[in-house]
Amino acid sequence: MKTLLFLLLPFIGLSQATIKGKITDKKGAVLPGANIQIEGSYDGASASEKGEYSFKTDELGDKILSVSMLGYKPTNKKIKIEKGEIQQDFILEESINTLNAVVITAGTFEASDEKKMVMLKPLDIVTTAGGGADITAVMQLLPGANRVGEQEGLYVRGGSANETKTVIDGMIVQNPFFSSTPDVPQRGRFSPFMFKGTAFSTGGYSAQYGQALSSVLLLQTQDKVSDASSLNLNANLAGLSASYTHKGSVNGTLFYSNLAPFLGLVKTNIDFEKIPEAIGASLTINENLTKNSTLKIYGTYSDNVSGLRIRSFDKPAESSVFSLRNKNFFSNASYRSTSEDGNWVFLSGFSYSYNKDLIKTGNDKGDRFDERTQGRVVLNRLFGSEKSNTISVGAEYHAIRSGNIFNQFDLNLKDNYSAVFTESEFYFTPKLAAKIGLRGEYTSVIDRFNVAPRISLAQKTGQYSQVSLAAGRFYQTPEKNYLYLNRTLNYELADHLILNYQRIKDNRTFRIEAFTKQYGQLVFEKTAFFDPNPYRFPTGTSDNSGKGFANGFDVFFRDQKTIKNADIWVTYSYLDTERKFRNYAAQVMPTFASKHNFSLVYKHFIPTIGLNVGATFTATSGRPVYEYGSDLKNPIWTPSFQNLSLATSYIKQVKKHFIVLYATLDNVLGRKNVFGYRYSSDGKQRFEVQPLVYRTFFCGVSWSIGKLDRKPREATLDMD
Amino acid sequence: MKRILLIVSILILKVSVLLAQNPNYAKAMEGLVTEIQSTRFGTTLQPQANKMERIAAAEKVEWLPNYWVAYCYMMESYVEKDDDKRDLLLDKADVFVANIEKMKVTNDETEVLKANIANARMAVSPSIRWMKYGSVVEKALENAKKINPKNPRITLLEAQGVFYTPEMFGGGKAKAKPVFEKAMQQFATFKPVSGMHPTWGEATAKWTLSKIAP
Numbered sequence: 001m002k003t004l005l006f007l008l009l010p011f012i013g014l015s016q017a018t019i020k021g022k023i024t025d026k027k028g029a030v031l032p033g034a035n036i037q038i039e040g041s042y043d044g045a046s047a048s049e050k051g052e053y054s055f056k057t058d059e060l061g062d063k064i065l066s067v068s069m070l071g072y073k074p075t076n077k078k079i080k081i082e083k084g085e086i087q088q089d090f091i092l093e094e095s096i097n098t099l100n101a102v103v104i105t106a107g108t109f110e111a112s113d114e115k116k117m118v119m120l121k122p123l124d125i126v127t128t129a130g131g132g133a134d135i136t137a138v139m140q141l142l143p144g145a146n147r148v149g150e151q152e153g154l155y156v157r158g159g160s161a162n163e164t165k166t167v168i169d170g171m172i173v174q175n176p177f178f179s180s181t182p183d184v185p186q187r188g189r190f191s192p193f194m195f196k197g198t199a200f201s202t203g204g205y206s207a208q209y210g211q212a213l214s215s216v217l218l219l220q221t222q223d224k225v226s227d228a229s230s231l232n233l234n235a236n237l238a239g240l241s242a243s244y245t246h247k248g249s250v251n252g253t254l255f256y257s258n259l260a261p262f263l264g265l266v267k268t269n270i271d272f273e274k275i276p277e278a279i280g281a282s283l284t285i286n287e288n289l290t291k292n293s294t295l296k297i298y299g300t301y302s303d304n305v306s307g308l309r310i311r312s313f314d315k316p317a318e319s320s321v322f323s324l325r326n327k328n329f330f331s332n333a334s335y336r337s338t339s340e341d342g343n344w345v346f347l348s349g350f351s352y353s354y355n356k357d358l359i360k361t362g363n364d365k366g367d368r369f370d371e372r373t374q375g376r377v378v379l380n381r382l383f384g385s386e387k388s389n390t391i392s393v394g395a396e397y398h399a400i401r402s403g404n405i406f407n408q409f410d411l412n413l414k415d416n417y418s419a420v421f422t423e424s425e426f427y428f429t430p431k432l433a434a435k436i437g438l439r440g441e442y443t444s445v446i447d448r449f450n451v452a453p454r455i456s457l458a459q460k461t462g463q464y465s466q467v468s469l470a471a472g473r474f475y476q477t478p479e480k481n482y483l484y485l486n487r488t489l490n491y492e493l494a495d496h497l498i499l500n501y502q503r504i505k506d507n508r509t510f511r512i513e514a515f516t517k518q519y520g521q522l523v524f525e526k527t528a529f530f531d532p533n534p535y536r537f538p539t540g541t542s543d544n545s546g547k548g549f550a551n552g553f554d555v556f557f558r559d560q561k562t563i564k565n566a567d568i569w570v571t572y573s574y575l576d577t578e579r580k581f582r583n584y585a586a587q588v589m590p591t592f593a594s595k596h597n598f599s600l601v602y603k604h605f606i607p608t609i610g611l612n613v614g615a616t617f618t619a620t621s622g623r624p625v626y627e628y629g630s631d632l633k634n635p636i637w638t639p640s641f642q643n644l645s646l647a648t649s650y651i652k653q654v655k656k657h658f659i660v661l662y663a664t665l666d667n668v669l670g671r672k673n674v675f676g677y678r679y680s681s682d683g684k685q686r687f688e689v690q691p692l693v694y695r696t697f698f699c700g701v702s703w704s705i706g707k708l709d710r711k712p713r714e715a716t717l718d719m720d
Numbered sequence: 721m722k723r724i725l726l727i728v729s730i731l732i733l734k735v736s737v738l739l740a741q742n743p744n745y746a747k748a749m750e751g752l753v754t755e756i757q758s759t760r761f762g763t764t765l766q767p768q769a770n771k772m773e774r775i776a777a778a779e780k781v782e783w784l785p786n787y788w789v790a791y792c793y794m795m796e797s798y799v800e801k802d803d804d805k806r807d808l809l810l811d812k813a814d815v816f817v818a819n820i821e822k823m824k825v826t827n828d829e830t831e832v833l834k835a836n837i838a839n840a841r842m843a844v845s846p847s848i849r850w851m852k853y854g855s856v857v858e859k860a861l862e863n864a865k866k867i868n869p870k871n872p873r874i875t876l877l878e879a880q881g882v883f884y885t886p887e888m889f890g891g892g893k894a895k896a897k898p899v900f901e902k903a904m905q906q907f908a909t910f911k912p913v914s915g916m917h918p919t920w921g922e923a924t925a926k927w928t929l930s931k932i933a934p
Contacts, residue, residue: 035770040778042748046770068773070812097811098804226855610888653889 207437236700548579628683
């Protein structure tokens with residue numbers, strides 16, 4: 001036996017081969033830890049710190065030697081293994097992954113659960129002091145947004161509020177805010193908790209969207225994540241709500257709001273004839289139909305009433321009542337399916353919305369309504385390494401009806417809007433990406449057609465930094481108030497050019513973006529004299545001779561590292577803008593624009609006692625005001641706006657009960673901010689536009705019952 | 721007769737090809753499994769992962785090598801500091817879980833592994849990911865319990881879940897203690913099917929209990 005072994009031993013030695021080599025990337029950097037293997041056998045080795053490997057094998061003959069390494073494309077080579085030493089080096093190519101892939105960031109500010117390059121997450125929205133858990137209010141703290149205190153909406157880089165469109169799962173939301181009342185800004189209709197992701201575009205956005213000269217706010221609704229049932233009850237100074245989720249897929253919510261307790265605490269600058277009161281309900285169905293397809297349906301209805309006493313600017317002792325009743329219905333259904341191999345993604349959506357405002361101002365009766373039915377289909381084809389490249393084609397169709405009745409006047413509008421678009425996003429290398437898109441639109445009410453190109457590029461400049469560029473043309477159908485009287489108008493347009501630099505490392509983000517925007521074909525109205533009333537109805541003849549520009553830059557810094565459990569963001573935006581539009585007879589800075597916008601947000605979580613505290617400071621330089629009948633040459637300026645807000649919340653879980661208490665104090669310093677001026681009809685008297693209240697206190701409680709294991713941090717801080 | 725012999729020998733050849741397993745399989749596995757399970761937390765498992773991956777590539781019908789590659793990458797994700805890289809490591813772990821699924825193999829250990837990976841995903845960004853991955857962990861542990869309620873690793877993961885949940889959310893050390901103790905009892909009587917099967921967890925349970933004890 002021993003002799004046999006003895007005889008065999010030399011054979012083993014003789015029949016062995018040694019394979020060795022070096023593994024590097026394309027630039028020659030060594031790749032320690034790479035795995036080298038002879039296919040079908042256990043024989044192989046890991047590359048050393050120097051990227052070198054060496055192993056002995058008995059597997060002689062024609063074999064395949066394969067190499068794999070995390071973050072690189074696997075490769076292999078046919079080799080003939082013979083006794084002795086074989087040298088085989090490999091050069092590996094990087095695969096596209098979250099570590100090395102550049103992301104197009106020019107013009108977009110993304111907040112989502114899934115994307116890695118996130119800036120702001122949905123939870124950040126509700127924990128921001130001064131944001132009031134309102135998506136738009138928090139977006140106003142981001143770079144590019146101009147703060148306007150007396151009206152709702154997002155004013156982006158010199159654009160007016162109606163140049164920003166809110167989009168939910170690809171569908172335009174016609175009435176994203178509660179109906180406007182004079183000089184009292186309204187909240188958004190949607191709770192931040194409905195959405196898994198929020199992308200705020202400050203320009204140069206994708207060809208998938210249109211009809212917004214300045215910006216789109218893209219909201220993506222939550223997916224079904226669990227089968228748990230739960231009940232949530234909320235009470236605060238403005239109302240009550242109850243919400244029940246059945247097995248994670250069906251949610252029903254009822255709410256009643258009444259501002260009486262809130263307004264009772266403080267002295268308001270506006271007298272209410274009827275304290276705002278609302279009742280509403282919503283239903284959400286969220287189901288994963290198969291492994292590769294999902295269906296989401298959302299519907300909501302609300303009915304609001306309010307009445308405010310507005311002083312007469314002509315006879316200051318007198319006042320009249322502005323009363324509003326609003327009925328709003330919004331529904332949205334979307335279906336998504338992915339092919340088995342993941343190469344095709346099909347998206348379709350349908351939405352119907354209806355909004356009616358019954359308005360009485362003194363003895364004048366007004367009645368506004370909007371209705372929009374829209375459908376959308378998009379087909380995406382994914383291809384290339386790690387399916388990182390995409391080609392999309394899509395189409396949308398909207399049937400829009402709107403009307404405005406004012407005493408004896410009855411104005412109506414019917415528009416059929418259709419659009420087709422195609423877009424491709426591809427990686428030349430993991431470090432260089434481009435997105436090219438083209439959008440064509442037809443608007444029946446003006447019988448016009450447009451084609452808008454969009455392009456963006458991004459290049460990684462280091463492991464953590466990148467530059468990105470976006471450019472494109474954007475069209476928008478004129479505002480309906482002009483279309484009621486003039487159907488010969490053409491689209492308004494804007495050309496954007498944006499350059500962005502971003503660096504993200506260790507929970508610190510730095511971002512700087514410069515932009516230039518050229519407006520053309522803006523609607524201009526000839527009037528005999530200048531009337532500064534923003535709520536006026538156009539009366540003069542109109543054409544597309546308006547134009548303008550907006551140039552500027554903004555800086556954003558966020559730090560979640562320096563102070564443990566703290567989150568700090570600092571934003572500064574500079575804006576230089578002028579335009580000739582609406583009833584502006586000359587090209588001047590619009591009244592909603594401000595040159596300097598600054599905000600500082602601080603949040604601190606104290607885990608041991610479950611307490612969250614935060615403060616937000618904002619400052620905005622004065623805005624121009626043009627006096628009644630002025631030639632617009634010498635504006636007067638409002639004082640600068642400043643606000644310091646505090647917020648705190650406390651969370652406690654007892655078995656299946658989860659309780660959140662929260663309180664906010666707005667304008668702590670009690671600064672008497674002025675948003676602008678209103679004039680008497682002879683132009684001789686001037687009145688300040690003041691906030692609803694100078695200093696507000698707000699508090700509430702949220703109570704959830706249900707399966708709530710593993711709930712970390714400020715998870716259900718629902719402040720609505 | 722010759723023909724019969726030929727057929728028989730072809731059949732034998734075919735069967736043996738089907739069952740062709742490296743004669744070193746069990747030995748190589750046992751050695752490596754011991755190595756993986758005795759590696760101190762914080763030490764890289766990349767070399768072991770590589771070796772295991774080579775075995776997994778050669779033994780296409782065995783779920784255990786795939787289990788251990790996934791396990792190594794899951795553990796490795798806790799050692800890594802860069803969040804993006806942690807996800808990349810877990811993406812790799814998912815590839816091997818998918819391999820096991822393709823073999824139509826499901827048992828208590830593979831379910832515990834899925835829970836483990838979901839936990840690791842959650843650990844990358846807890847406040848954002850708890851919703852998505854919390855329920856994945858729960859579901860996987862539920863499935864595992866249905867198959868083998870006595871598996872101590874199920875109890876260990878449950879105990880860790882309670883331990884790392886802040887007190888105000890119904891977790892905390894005091895509440896975790898009895899669950900860890902239950903896991904310890906289960907570990908005491910647990911017998912693995914073979915030396916290639918997982919036995920890890922007892923040391924972790926013991927260590928955490930020592931942190932809880934006043």
